[in-house]
Amino acid sequence: LADRLKGTEKNIWVDFSKLAVENKALNLGQGFPDYPPPQHVVDELMKAVTGNNPLIHQYTRSYGNPHLVNTLAKLYCPFLGRQVDPMNEITISVGAYGVLFCAVQGLINPGDEVIIIEPFFDCYEPMVMVAGGKPVFVPLRPAEKGGVLSSADWKLNPEELSSKFSSRTKAIIVNNPNNPLGKVFNRDELEMIAGLCKKHDVICISDEVYEWMVYDGNKHIKIATLPDMWERTITVGSAGKAFSVTGWKLGWGIGPPHLIKCLQVLHQNCIYTCPTPIQEAVASGLDYEITQLDHPEKCYLYTLAKELLPKRDFLAKTLSDFGMIPTIPEGGYFMMADISKLNLHIPDDDTDDPCDFKFVRWMTKEKKFTAIPTSAFYSKNHKSLGEKFVRFCFIKDDKTLKKAGELLQDWK
Ligand code: PMP
Numbered sequence: 207l208a209d210r211l212k213g214t215e216k217n218i219w220v221d222f223s224k225l226a227v228e229n230k231a232l233n234l235g236q237g238f239p240d241y242p243p244p245q246h247v248v249d250e251l252m253k254a255v256t257g258n259n260p261l262i263h264q265y266t267r268s269y270g271n272p273h274l275v276n277t278l279a280k281l282y283c284p285f286l287g288r289q290v291d292p293m294n295e296i297t298i299s300v301g302a303y304g305v306l307f308c309a310v311q312g313l314i315n316p317g318d319e320v321i322i323i324e325p326f327f328d329c330y331e332p333m334v335m336v337a338g339g340k341p342v343f344v345p346l347r348p349a350e351k352g353g354v355l356s357s358a359d360w361k362l363n364p365e366e367l368s369s370k371f372s373s374r375t376k377a378i379i380v381n382n383p384n385n386p387l388g389k390v391f392n393r394d395e396l397e398m399i400a401g402l403c404k405k406h407d408v409i410c411i412s413d414e415v416y417e418w419m420v421y422d423g424n425k426h427i428k429i430a431t432l433p434d435m436w437e438r439t440i441t442v443g444s445a446g447k448a449f450s451v452t453g454w455k456l457g458w459g460i461g462p463p464h465l466i467k468c469l470q471v472l473h474q475n476c477i478y479t480c481p482t483p484i485q486e487a488v489a490s491g492l493d494y495e496i497t498q499l500d501h502p503e504k505c506y507l508y509t510l511a512k513e514l515l516p517k518r519d520f521l522a523k524t525l526s527d528f529g530m531i532p533t534i535p536e537g538g539y540f541m542m543a544d545i546s547k548l549n550l551h552i553p554d555d556d557t558d559d560p561c562d563f564k565f566v567r568w569m570t571k572e573k574k575f576t577a578i579p580t581s582a583f584y585s586k587n588h589k590s591l592g593e594k595f596v597r598f599c600f601i602k603d604d605k606t607l608k609k610a611g612e613l614l615q616d617w618k
């Protein structure tokens with residue numbers, strides 16, 4: 207293994223998805239829907255490959271199929287409050303993962319520090335390490351008030367965050383809505399982060415793959431729309447999340463040309479281009495959504511959150527009834543729940559892993575139910591902040607969620 211990959215050998219999705227399959231467990235672990243995506247998007251893919259354009263099967267423009275980047279420019283213009291140049295201010299890659307990878311590789315030099323807010327989507331840490339950068343972690347801390355919390359009760363301490371910025375800081379990664387917590391950062395919080403970015407001349411990589419999934423009247427605010435932030439922000443989106451097609455692996459980065467160029471340099475040489483039919487189908491699917499933006503009841507980008515809300519509430523009740531203490535997410539499709547009051551005796555499994563890993567492994571094997579241990583979303587020195595929580599995914603068929611409820615009922 208190349209030296210620069212040392213320390214990144216383990217992957218939570220690989221390990222726990224395998225464990226779930228091996229144990230035929232009910233899987234509320236990895237985030238993907240177990241029911242069909244919107245039919246019109248599937249139809250667009252069919253149309254793309256069965257139409258009479260032979261070039262649909264061939265390479266397309268490296269930085270994104272022209273149809274797709276034009277559509278994205280149109281879609282995001284009102285949300286960014288500015289015109290977006292489709293050719294120079296948008297770039298496409300292999301899922302949000304691909305875009306994040308291009309951003310980190312394209313912008314980070316060895317020794318640069320990158321601030322990561324915990325709990326964080328796990329890939330940020332290895333991506334920064336592989337680029338030779340140094341991740342610097344700062345945790346969101348839950349309010350000490352007992353009982354069910356909202357993700358809004360998890361906050362950054364402004365002094366603590368400020369203390370992490372230095373002359374070596376090159377970038378901060380903000381995940382809004384956050385995975386695994388579901389926190390939707392409010393305007394004050396974003397302004398505080400933006401203020402520090404501007405003060406220290408830092409780039410903001412804003413991972414917004416769950417941008418459409420916000421609940422309870424919360425509003426998703428793009429940090430790129432705050433004063434003087436466009437120039438220093440890369441906003442990351444995902445077709446897999448927007449259209450519930452995680453297997454399509456198509457993502458986009460939007461930002462000023464001088465930053466987008468850096469992502470494109472990496473992408474053009476390492477990936478070159480993304481599948482043409484998928485880009486065409488996503489573009490046509492989004493063309494339709496754009497016509498429905500004023501009809502929220504017909505626009506999938508809006509109906510998805512409506513569809514997810516009762517699932518979120520069902521899961522919260524199910525977990526609470528069992529004795530876990532959920533943090534109710536304001537966005538995204540995951541829920542963290544505190545397992546420390548369960549009073550279970552989990553047999554030791556001879557690993558040095560944090561206790562949430564032992565718990566989920568045991569639950570998968572013995573109870574045929576799986577989730578994701580939350581300490582996976584914390585850095586080595588902060589694992590203890592995550593190990594009393596487990597993350598559950600609720601973009602699942604109601605039948606699947608009901609089965610989860612029955613399983614927990616039987617277990618009690
Ligand atoms: N960012 C976050 C916060 C995620 O949860 C995910 C998971 N899908 C990704 C990025 C990667 O998205 P994609 O599947 O489009 O690569």
Ligand code: GLN
Pocket residue numbers: 219235236237238385
């Ligand atoms: N983003 C998804 C999750 O958090 C899955 C990521 C993955 O499987 N690599 O569950």
